Amino acid sequence: MRRVAKLSAACLATAALAVTATACGSTSSDNNASSSSSGGAKGGIKIGLAYDVGGRGDRSFNDSAARGADKAEKEFGGSIKELTAKTSDTEADREQRLQDLADAGYNPIVAVGFSYASAVTKIAPKYPKTNFGIVDSVVTGTNVNSITFTEEQGSYLAGVAAALKTKKDHVGFVGGVDNPLIKKFEAGYTQGVHDTNPKVKVDVQYLSHGQDYSGFSSPDKGQQAAQGMLDNGADVIYTAAGSSGNGAIEAVHGAKGAWAIGVDSDQYNIPGLAQYKSAILTSMVKNVDVGVYDFIKSVKDGKPLTGNNVYSLAKGGVSLATSGGFISDIQPKLDAAKQKIIAGQIKVKTTP
């Protein structure tokens, strides 16, 4: 019986190999080239987007990139093709995603998230006529635009606001995953708090560590962490944790007199968070949409951006949202801090 099973398996394997041999020679891009030419161009610009885990609809980082692409599509006409990462992705999957987009003639192609860095490094030179954009990382290449943000500067301002608004001289920071990117948020925030009032205590907690990226997508963990800080006496909590932040904001809303500071998008105006918006002091807005839109526009205009484009506080790449008007009373102090950062009088650290 076992011999028979082996025999049939061997037959199957041989058959598979035979099929393999016949298909050798033509790669998927060859197949694609013949099929896409018959498809006919729809006109306008063909935008390819490769999202990080979460994709469109995360109310935070990926959504911000999507807004930029949507705006460009509306203004210039054309089409958007979106692909989304899985948690089990390997390098090959990320490369395949970019390659599929490039093969199908999408230009520009925006890779959303630093995990695409090495995939862009590998794929971009193979398609010299296609323009690649990468958010949150730096890749060198004549056809690559690296879109980065000075999160620490925006977070510094959030820290100033927190220090001015706290009544108990105790604030908190909830980070999604303890990677270098999120540590930039923590570093800026802590520095902003202590520069404003050295007596204020800052609690720091990360929801997950290392390879475990669940901290970016676990509202329950965000809620627990924020609740713990509130119970410890903190009354302003800044969360940089993707959709986990929704849970933190909910917890803060439940505590009287406490404030939450949102991240990435202006969370006061996010419909899904409308019932908690009275607790959202401000949001540290990271204008990924501006970066993505600028890049698409530059390609459309025939002068594609390349190199590292840093969207700093001075350029409006990061800012504090004023929706709700809760920080209008401290606005002069925030503006003063902002001017000092822009003038270079305050150097904001990128590591805690």
Next chain:
Amino acid sequence: MNKLISRIDKERLLLGIAAPLLAVVAALVVTALVILSTGKNPGPAFNDMLTYGFASDSQVYILNKATTYYLAGVSVAIGFRMNLFNIGVDGQYRLAAFFAAVLGGALTVPGWLAIPLILICAMATGALWAAIAGILKVTRGVSEVISTIMLNSIATAIIAYLLQPGKLAQLQQGNTVVATKPLPSGSHFFSIDTGPSGELWGFIFLAAAVGVAYWFVLGRTRFGYDLRTVGQSESAAAASGVSVKKMVATSMVISGAVAGLIGMPTLLNDSYQFSSDFPTGIGFTGIAIALLGRNNPIGIALGALLWGFLERTTNHLEFQGYDKEILGVIQGVIVLCVVIAYEVVRRYGLKRQQQKVGAELAAQAAATKKQEVA
């Protein structure tokens, strides 16, 4: 008597082919229904999967992925043959890959020495990590399912603690990626350049060697016999003089050592470093593939190839506008179909056999009765 054996064999051959065929057909039907229910036509989807999946660059991708999955499948299968559910393969391979990457980055010896050292380090780490669960099982009777799941979380925490700038890792690429020190180019495993189709990882040969070793040790040695005996009946094994506890601990260690190799194709042929985006969850894929391959070395290879094929082609389906969740649905359906189909076919075969034996006995009885009468 001879006639009888040949008849049974023919039937068994049919039954043997029937099970996988049944599973694949059932999986195809269910997948088609799922695609239909999302309002799309399954025909073009399957067609696209075939043309895209058999393009030469897809084949390279599939073989590379299957290399990793094959090792995962074998690692899990070693436990299965012993009735051990090693869910900890996931933590074992990640921890092993991490320490192997740290060692590889620190080594300055030539590649022919460094690569074996890296492999030994990975296997030793995986084996030690699995040994914890094995020892807990034989000394305290802790279920390996529970302990290995917990060890997975602990492995994640250990990696998170050590994978920090200033500990065993450093910042790279635009200051956003934390990774171990990259392996020197001398320590890269060889690969076969296939031109525009990409590079075929040389590790595939090592994976095949592991498969041969698995087949040989389990099927052709005293140790393998003992292991299978314990898996089938502990009391029978103990009665025939096999130390069950020793076998449990040993097979756990071997399973862990093979698990240590899972991360190696990626490390030595692709990433050359361990960063926070090193692939996770392959240990669980290995469970599905071992189930799919019925713990058979060739079956696992087919399962691994099928898995690679599905991932490659469904990635492309998303591109064609189908929902990306379709991959999970197809994979789940296939595993379920395989398990169910084999059980159905097994029961059917058993029933047929019983009927046949019954008929033979009846015929014999009738014959003797006739003789008596005569």
